[in-house]
Amino acid sequence: MSVDKELLKGSTQTLVLTLLARKEMYGYQLIKELELLSGGLFELREGTLYPILHALEAERCVRSEWSSGDGARQRKYYSITKAGRAALKDKKVQWSEFRSAVDKVVFG
Amino acid sequence: MSVDKELLKGSTQTLVLTLLARKEMYGYQLIKELELLSGGLFELREGTLYPILHALEAERCVRSEWSSGDGARQRKYYSITKAGRAALKDKKVQWSEFRSAVDKVVFG
């Protein structure tokens, strides 16, 4: 992670859900996509991402399915659920409020 | 804390240093001021703040001094150091980059 990793805490689920809201993806792809979209700032580790995906699945925010293309490399595709979209909406609001409050204090 | 407390991680030092850059303050005052400035969003606990102040002092980012006014309640005033101002400058940049990257991913 290029930025202080502590800054990331609390926003990773939001980031992951945001990507999955656009299209279903598999874990490795999420990492690469996130790195690309953030301009290289977020280099999420596998040891970070997979536990998050499993937690989101346990909370019924995402659903997973193994790809079954013959001969193709096995990938586990994750897609967002209705509950996931609702959670994402909340998280976006939380992020906005938080960001604005920090900006207000730090930059006046 | 009104917002997800995990979001706060990594930015509390920045918030504290920002306030101390404006004027020297004591712990309890920092909590109240931060709550006020953030519109009630940041309700930092004493158990959170004091360890942070001690850590910042150990890193020579702040300096502390007990108030010595006769009869007055004893307060420990913290003031930012030159090193603290340099650290704050870095942290502000980090915060800006992080905020922009999250926004880019989450809001497009």
Next chain:
DNA sequence: TATCTAGGCATAGATATACGAGGTGTGGAG
């Protein structure tokens, strides 16, 4: 006077989250 509330400092244990290291296996390029 006695008690309650707010102010003021501090530490200890629990909890949450990310990382690093390690493990398994596939498939294509040199």
Next chain:
DNA sequence: CTCCACACCTCGTATATCTATGCCTAGATA
């Protein structure tokens, strides 16, 4: 054949915050 990127996973550790608790003072209130 070997190496590296792909692709999944778990576990121990580090870090940061919160909750709970403790101690003490000063002013308000019953």
